Amino acid sequence: MQAAFDALNALLGDRFTTGASDRALYGQSESHFADMPPDGVAYPETTADVAGIVAICAEHRMPVIGWGAGTSLEGHALAPRGGITVDFSRMNRVLHICADDMLAVVQPGVTREQLNEDLRATGLFFPVDPGANASIGGMASTRASGTTAVRYGTMRDNVLALEAVLADGRTLRTGTRAPKSSTGYDLTGLFVGAEGTLGLITELTLRLRGQPDAISAAVCAFDDMESATQTVILTIQSGIPMARIEFIDATFVRLFNAQNGTDMPQKPHLMVEFHGSSQSTREQAESFGEIVADMGGSAFQWADRPEDRNRLWKMRHNAYYTARAAWPNACAITTDVCVPISKLAQAVRETADDIANSGLPGPILGHVGDGNFHALLLPDRDDPAQIAKAHALAHAMAERALRLGGTVSGEHGIGMGKLKYMDAEHGAGWDVMASVKAALDPQGIMNPGKLLRQT
Numbered sequence: 001m002q003a004a005f006d007a008l009n010a011l012l013g014d015r016f017t018t019g020a021s022d023r024a025l026y027g028q029s030e031s032h033f034a035d036m037p038p039d040g041v042a043y044p045e046t047t048a049d050v051a052g053i054v055a056i057c058a059e060h061r062m063p064v065i066g067w068g069a070g071t072s073l074e075g076h077a078l079a080p081r082g083g084i085t086v087d088f089s090r091m092n093r094v095l096h097i098c099a100d101d102m103l104a105v106v107q108p109g110v111t112r113e114q115l116n117e118d119l120r121a122t123g124l125f126f127p128v129d130p131g132a133n134a135s136i137g138g139m140a141s142t143r144a145s146g147t148t149a150v151r152y153g154t155m156r157d158n159v160l161a162l163e164a165v166l167a168d169g170r171t172l173r174t175g176t177r178a179p180k181s182s183t184g185y186d187l188t189g190l191f192v193g194a195e196g197t198l199g200l201i202t203e204l205t206l207r208l209r210g211q212p213d214a215i216s217a218a219v220c221a222f223d224d225m226e227s228a229t230q231t232v233i234l235t236i237q238s239g240i241p242m243a244r245i246e247f248i249d250a251t252f253v254r255l256f257n258a259q260n261g262t263d264m265p266q267k268p269h270l271m272v273e274f275h276g277s278s279q280s281t282r283e284q285a286e287s288f289g290e291i292v293a294d295m296g297g298s299a300f301q302w303a304d305r306p307e308d309r310n311r312l313w314k315m316r317h318n319a320y321y322t323a324r325a326a327w328p329n330a331c332a333i334t335t336d337v338c339v340p341i342s343k344l345a346q347a348v349r350e351t352a353d354d355i356a357n358s359g360l361p362g363p364i365l366g367h368v369g370d371g372n373f374h375a376l377l378l379p380d381r382d383d384p385a386q387i388a389k390a391h392a393l394a395h396a397m398a399e400r401a402l403r404l405g406g407t408v409s410g411e412h413g414i415g416m417g418k419l420k421y422m423d424a425e426h427g428a429g430w431d432v433m434a435s436v437k438a439a440l441d442p443q444g445i446m447n448p449g450k451l452l453r454q455t
């Protein structure tokens with residue numbers, strides 16, 4: 001190992017460290033996983049640096065783990081087998097914005113908030129919004145989505161091209177700046193969602209969208225979950241082009257009120273946003289309002305001014321931390337199932353019943369327009385029986401999602417936490433993933449312990 005460290009020191013100087021505090025920092029995650037620190041941390045500034053790091057790790061058979069903002073929730077960026085964590089925070093330049101083609105070329109360490117700040121004056125924006133201020137490289141690697149995917153799609157739909165350093169040292173370019181292509185295997189798509197197991201992404205070309213002329217946001221309350229989720233199903237089936245349609249249960253409403261001084265009735269809510277011209281947003285709101293009224297929902301509470309909208313979505317984005325603060329001695333077991341829209345009400349209802357029967361705190365929220373929702377399970381971290389119960393609840397959710405024709409992860413990805421479901425969800429497809437992995441990374445150095453069958 002010392003020979004690898006010497007080579008990395010020679011390549012990067014003080015941009016490589018084996019210091020205990022750095023290693024400890026990169027051995028932690030946002031979620032319930034035990035700490036798993038790497039042996040060293042590298043801070044590349046260029047693609048050539050990344051290629052050099054990977055070449056040294058390949059020569060010494062050391063794991064290489066990409067690190068964007070470290071916000072992933074399934075232990076993706078931990079180092080269960082040690083190795084070198086590659087922190088992309090110094091590769092954080094927006095390289096090119098082409099307003100005419102509505103695209104941006106960025107380095108992987110650019111965060112989504114930074115990119116949208118840079119785009120502010122252009123009339124364009126990058127729509128994928130996972131709430132956390134994640135890096136674009138990390139978002140691509142987990143195939144992230146979030147509140148706006150119902151309208152603008154996930155990272156799968158918004159990465160046009162990329163550059164990646166492969167385990168054998170090659171630097172690969174996939175895709176073009178054209179909006180579509182019909183030239184062979186979709187290698188861009190292969191890297192989007194690969195969780196750093198096939199290579200390290202060093203540049204991305206992103207699709208941008210025009211900032212809408214009019215944006216309006218609102219919340220409305222329902223007497224029960226069923227009415228709220230049925231409203232979502234009917235809204236999506238009617239083709240109303242919602243920009244956001246988020247569900248929060250009564251527990252989250254109580255927490256939001258306590259933390260933010262809001263006075264929403266303590267009932268399940270939908271938080272929605274409409275994008276378009278002033279006329280089209282009005283029409284969308286009217287059509288949606290009719291469905292809400294039919295389902296017994298309350299009148300809208302509007303948040304039209306930008307500052308009110310920002311407050312609303314900030315509150316939603318902070319939901320995870322709000323709940324964690326309310327149960328400070330809990331460990332957080334996040335869940336992330338996604339079902340066909342027609343099965344949404346059933347999946348949410350059965351999940352809520354299971355949680356109520358368990359007696360554990362487990363507030364529910366989700367990007368329900370995509371059929372995607374999360375229960376945040378909060379067992380006492382010192383109570384093994386509660387932790388086991390929470391894992392059993394998460395397991396029941398995953399099995400239910402599969403039974404209903406859905407997936408065990410709508411957006412967070414597999415990392416280490418969801419490995420146990422890959423066989424059930426993909427069958428032979430998981431073996432095909434292993435064949436792709438073996439072809440591109442025969443030594444198995446790229447983010448080992450994640451996504452693929454463990455040997």
Ligand SMILES: Cc1cc2nc3c(=O)[nH]c(=O)nc-3n(C[C@H](O)[C@H](O)[C@H](O)COP(=O)(O)OP(=O)(O)OC[C@H]3O[C@@H](n4cnc5c(N)ncnc54)[C@H](O)[C@@H]3O)c2cc1C
Binds near residue numbers: 196202411447
């Ligand atoms: C409060 C909160 C809310 C969240 N809400 C959402 C949500 O709504 N939707 C959603 O999709 N996710 C959500 N997440 C999860 C998380 O934000 C996403 O998974 C995000 O995409 C991770 O990005 P990151 O930059 O933090 O990546 P990291 O956690 O640093 O890394 C994620 C994975 O990508 C790999 N990686 C990172 N950079 C590269 C690179 N350049 N090349 C190759 N591999 C790389 C890492 O090795 C790791 O496997 C949330 C997380 C939190 C804490």
